[in-house]
Amino acid sequence: MAAPRILFYAINGTGLGHLSRLLAIARQAKRLLDCQGRSCDFHVMTTSEASEVAWDFPVYKLPSKTVAVNDAVSARRHAARCKMLISNLVAGIKPDVLVMDTQPEGAFHEFVFLRDYAKAALFIDRRKRREVAEGKVHQSHLGLYERILVPDHPDSAAHYPIASEIATRRRFIGPVHGIREEDWLSPEQVRRTFGARPEQRLVYVSAGGGGDREAETNIHQLVDEVVADPRNLCVVGYGPLYRGKRRYGANVIALGEAEAWRYFRGFDCAFSAGGYNSYQELLAAGIPTSFFAQRKGLDRQDERLAEGRHRGWHRVLAGFDPILIREELTALLDPERADRLRARMAERPRAMGALRGAVALLELQAHVAPSSLDAAALYPAAEAMDLWRRGEVRPITDPSVPFETVWQWHGWRKKTLANRMDLVDEAAAARDRWNRSQLGAEVRPESVCDLDWASWIASRLERWGTDRVTARQLFGRLFKGFDAGAVDQVVRGHFDHLEDHLEPDLLARAIRALHRIERPRETAESLTRLVDAALEGRVPALNLDDPTTWTTDHEEISIVDF
Structure with a gap:
């Protein structure tokens, strides 16, 4: 299928805000597509005199009013020329989504002529003077957009008037900036x-x-x-x-x-x-x-x-x-x-507007145009990307490896490690056999450590949601064969209080790999070694066309402490 085709229209002259905001969202959207191994067909159209900042996308530069309007060229003549150029460009690109910023009617009141050339339209409603936001022109054009994103927090809703019948199309995404x-x-x-x-x-x-x-x-x-x-x-x-x-x-x-x-x-x-x-x-x-x-x-x-x-x-x-x-x-x-x-x-809330805006944009694109984009996978990828940026989750030893590469690496493993309940049952049975072979009914010292780790995993899977295996089912089967008192201790002490997020496929893969570990006593000494051993234990069972390639990748991108 064709790559998502999105046109970002930034109205600027001697300013840079509109273009910078749209570029921040476009770049995050491109990264999310990279996570799925998908290409993008993004275009930028702008009147900004600093169009070079959009160096990573095809840019169509139009003259700004500030530069073009002079004694020889009136504002009306300039607007007429630009309307023709803009209409031809949008008609030629035929975007899945047309993205506008600040002025819903367009710089030259041309949006109503452009709308039919795009399958959907998205508007970034930046805060502006109240008389403008409440004006008939602004309010009447908002209804022409399928999605309205506000780069602010919900507690500022009073500054963004909107008709009740279209309020459900609006989403507050938080401030947008280009910082990574x-x-x-x-x-x-x-x-x-x-x-x-x-x-x-x-x-x-x-x-x-x-x-x-x-x-x-x-x-x-x-x-x-x-x-x-x-x-x-x-x-x-x-x-x-x-x-x-x-x-x-x-x-x-x-x-x-x-x-x-x-x-x-x-x-x-x-x-x-x-x-x-x-x-x-x-x-x-x-x-x-x-x-x-x-x-x-x-x-x-x-x-x-x-x-x-x-x-x-x-x-x-x-x-x-x-x-x-x-x-x-x-x-x-x-x-x-x-x-x-x-x-x-x-104390300020973190500004995640660019990332949230990118998710909303790609969701809209997937809804209006045939696409191989997995819209459901956007949220876990976006949240993992945010954790990656903050340095809270870096499951690789080489900091120069970009997030998109790591995410694709995990996604590729997912194809060979399907989410199958029988593997979870095998893991529980292996644990049960090991327990019976030890000191009778006495719980081994490492049991609590394993339970703590398993509950930590299950809590995250529950937060993320799972499709074929629910977190509660997985949680129950993991603990077959363990002492009931120890399980209760861990559940009451940890399961309900774990808040951190982590990439779910990695966690599920580690759980499914537990039955391959040959020396549970040694590997239970640290969570890091346990996960490493789990991944290493799964290598012989991957059944890939080229196991050598997998081994090389594993050496280059090794899992470290969660």
């Missing part, structure tokens, strides 16, 4: 990268995407005050839309990378514009920041900053007077006040 936690550089790596001396403080300065008309002036004003103290090393993040002069000096470093967030964990503090993406990325990194508001069309940065300051997440720079800047810098570098900001930021 697994790609964050450590503070030590960041300091080495920029050559910071031990006594220097790393201060980050940015005007967001860089397209604001005051960006150059604001950056120079901030840099002047930061570098006045030789103990500060100033790293200036120049967004892809920045067209002004760049600052260079002994303690000034120009950073022009699109993914500046990779360095955020190494900064002691920051000054930044309060645009959506910069705001979410700096808060996610936990960097004490003083934000300043830029005046944009639909984006009320001042409201965002006022709310964040009220919650204690950051400070706000009220103006660019040198005295104000120095006062803010002193406050940000004060250990006690900085720790308070970090503590409040740590």
Whole structure:
């Protein structure tokens, strides 16, 4: 079947928010497809003057209003030209899903003409001025979308008015940003990268995407005050839309990378514009920041900053007077006040909007178009990916191996290790025989350890859900032959309190492999060795075309402590 065909339409000019948000979702969707070994047919259409940030997808660049409209070209003529180009492009691609952001009607009120060319439409409803959100144009166009995703938390629903008859199409996914936690550089790596001396403080300065008309002036004003103290090393993040002069000096470093967030964990503090993406990325990194508001069309940065300051997440720079800047810098570098900001930021819910948005998008695509995509597998893959990013689950020894590779590796094993109840029965019978051959009715010392491990597995399978073997059935059969008192002890002490998640196929495979272990006393000494032995014990029974290949893979990607 054809690969999922999705067109992302980002309306931007001298801003970057719409494009960055859609790219974050598109990249997560691509990773989820990679997990299933599926290709994608994603396209990006944008009016942003920084279209190069979408380097990993085919990009169709249209001129923005900011650049095209002048004395010779009126806004009406520019809109007419763009409508024709956009309509032809969408008609030619015929996407399964057309994704729009912020303006449901489109930049040129062209969405109603595009809708028939797509099998479904999805809208990212970013927060905007209330008069716009409540307006007839906005509200009437929302009903044309099959799915509406809000990059915010449900407790902010009052800021997103919607008609009751279409409210069921809406889903709050949380803030969206492009950060991949697994790609964050450590503070030590960041300091080495920029050559910071031990006594220097790393201060980050940015005007967001860089397209604001005051960006150059604001950056120079901030840099002047930061570098006045030789103990500060100033790293200036120049967004892809920045067209002004760049600052260079002994303690000034120009950073022009699109993914500046990779360095955020190494900064002691920051000054930044309060645009959506910069705001979410700096808060996610936990960097004490003083934000300043830029005046944009639909984006009320001042409201965002006022709310964040009220919650204690950051400070706000009220103006660019040198005295104000120095006062803010002193406050940000004060250990006690900085720790308070970090503590409040740590209390924020994790921003998983890009990943959740990707799942919702692919679900919609699978519903409206013939596809080999396994929609049911999106949720476990997404949750495992999130755990992987946080470093809580890394079942491989080589950190350079990407998540998608590991997930496919487990999925490939699943084809040869079908979820069969008879294997579970064999495991229980083998345990029962072993118990009877030992010291009569006395429970062996390793029994509780095994039970603890088995209940840990069963609890996770219950949380994930299983198709042919329910967690309760599996739990009961695993414990055949064990002392009833020991089972009750483990169930009451552990089963109902285990909260961690783990990739379910790996756990199920380990359970099914237990009957292959020849030395249960030794392998019960540690959970890590038990799982390793279980996997090694299953190798002879895999019945693959090329067992040597499996052995090589197993050596390269070995299971470690869960």
